[in-house]
Amino acid sequence: MDVGKGVVVVGAGPTGLLLAGDLAAAGVAVTLVEKRAHGISNLSRALVVHARTLEQFDARGIADELEAVGEPLGELRLFDRLTLDLSQLRSRFRHVLVLPQYEVEKVLERRAVKAGVRFAYETELVGLTQDAHGVRLDVRGPDGATQTLTAAYAVGADGLRSGVREAVGLPFPGRSVIRSLVLADVRLTERPPALLTVDTAGDAFAFIAPFADGYHRVIGWDRSRNVPDSEPLDLDEVRGIVRQALGRDFGMHDARWMSRFHSDERQAPAYRVGRVFLAGDAAHVHSPAGGQGMNTGLQDAANLSWKLVAAVEGRAPQGLLDTYEAERHPVGKAVLRSSGGLVRFAMAKRPWTRAARGLFAAVVSRVGPVRTRAVGRITGVGISYPAPRGAHRLVGRRVPDVTLAAGRLHELLRAGEFVLIAPRDVAFETGRAVPAHWSSARRTTLLVRPDGHVAWAAEEADAGAVEVALGEWGVRGDG
CATH class of the missing domain: 3.40.30.120 (Glutaredoxin)
Known part of the structure; x- marks a missing residue:
């Protein structure tokens, strides 16, 4: 499994799959290492695909396939009366696509397999060293034996507890911002009032979104109940949170899966150490507000993949690989701020924070430039990259699908x-x-x-x- 002067990607979530597929489609030898067994899990948390991510999928010929299985939503409700109208987006995709992460992974995996990515499932990174010429990754396979992969570059897309990030000595500063979030996949007797139903009341927050198979994903939080992730969870607790936040529980029953987790805000201080890069949750994690997590990771991959192709082929301009961190680290930092701010506003309890939330909602709703900026930031279509001094005003900007x-x-x-x-x-x-x-x-x-x-x-x-x-x-x- 020696990939020589190719690339090893660690982590077969959406970020790793898109990145590996891009590299292989360009003719680069890629091995994708994943410690989980092969299989697409329905337990993933991401539920929406934003316009800019759909544009990147369109540039790879897979957007229409995902549009066919997702549910388009022309507005995005954040809290109270703050609803963002997406119909004015300058994009082919003037909506957010309600689509579970596992559906995205299915399409990305098929693309990666077709492109020739070599998969190594049930394989865990146990060591990593690098020098000026390449990277050596020690991995332990399903039989317990350890072998060494060599590559020109390596990318850690292996999530919150990234082994790659730890191996290159990067810290992951930050903190847990929400504890004891509950997740459940359930059937509902009553139909919710909207495709995405979200609201807060008192100490409770609840979010409901549909799956194509008739189940609904429920995310809830009761600020007054701060218990460890290991604390048992039953459907009555989920019902209670939803009733408190939304007024009723829509007759939820037949839970096929329930879990308790916490949400962190963390970012690595660097996305590159020599020939090793971080992307997705290995580089940044943040609250689920606005549905920006998976989308930000996929944008990381889209930014990095073509630069690695140029580097492997020996035609990358001086400093090109450095632009990955220079362009994406500020984006990750901005997402931490915006998603964290949305959570704090949504769960505002004190009179002055509620007043600030109301003022924020009024400004975003009524002031066109502010609304455009907010929509652009959350959907990704408004993100631009820094341009050199004296460059044309369009340099660094996203080009619509003209x-x-x-x-x-x-x-x-x-x-x-x-x-x-x-x-x-x-x-x-x-x-x-x-x-x-x-x-x-x-x-x-x-x-x-x-x-x-x-x-x-x-x-x-x-x-x-x-x-x-x-x-x-x-x-x-x-x-």
Whole structure:
């Protein structure tokens, strides 16, 4: 199982599956190590896929498959009267898709298998060393024997208790912000009033979302009941929390699974140590408010994968791999702040915090720019990356799925390469980049990264400027 100069990804959750699939689709040798037995668990907690994640799936040709099994919701209710209308999103996906994490994992696993990812289930990381040339990972397989994998790079996508993060000596500072959250998959006699039902009352919070098989996922919290995760949980306790928060329990019965857990806010101080990277919950964890957890991890993977491909192929510009941490660490920090703030507002108890919550809801609801920013932040479509001083104003921004002369941008991005969009009457040498032209009379030339953000832009660009830009990003010639 020596992958030589390829990549080892540890952790076969959504982040690891997307990353490994991207790498393998680009021709990079990938081994995906997972300590669990093979199988998609229905116990995962994520329940929504946001617009920006759907755009990334669309750029890989799998969005429509997920849309077919999920439930689109045109608004996102956070608390009280604060509901975010998603119909004005400048995206093909003007909704949040209610879809359990395990459905996302099914599609991502099929894609990874088809692309040629090598899976090593029931295999646990027990040691990791690296030098200037590569990474050595000692893993223990299902038979108890230990072997060593070697790779050019390694990525830890192995969750809250990341063995990769521990092996490279990175701390995970933060704290538990909500204790004794309860989860249950149940059947309901009464239909909830909305596709996503969420509210608070007194010390209680409850959230209900449907699964396609007739079950509903219930998440509840009673602030007054602070018990360890190991404390037994029964359906009566879940019913009681839901009745307190929502007024009734909708006749819940036939629980097939129940669990108690806690929610942390933590972030690693770095996402890269030499040739080892962290992504997803291994790099950051936060409250479930706004449904941003799985989505943030998938965006990590989309940002990192094409950069690793360029590095493995020997055409990465100087410092390209450093941009992963520079771009994604601030995003993770912002999600910690926003999701934590939503939880604190939702569970506000004191009169002054309730007043602050009401003021916040009023401002977001009535002030257009504030509302647009809030929607963009939660859905991911408003996230931009830092641009060098003096760069064009579009550099670092996400490019919507614009219709071009020969198809949609996301369809062109499925090649996994940069896309060079030029005016209709101009033809440039594009190197590895996919050539494209505006369907309108626009004169801007855009070099779009594989993750859909602008790498370089210019008005009325000439061939020399384009050549320089392609060279700076390692996409000139055959590389």
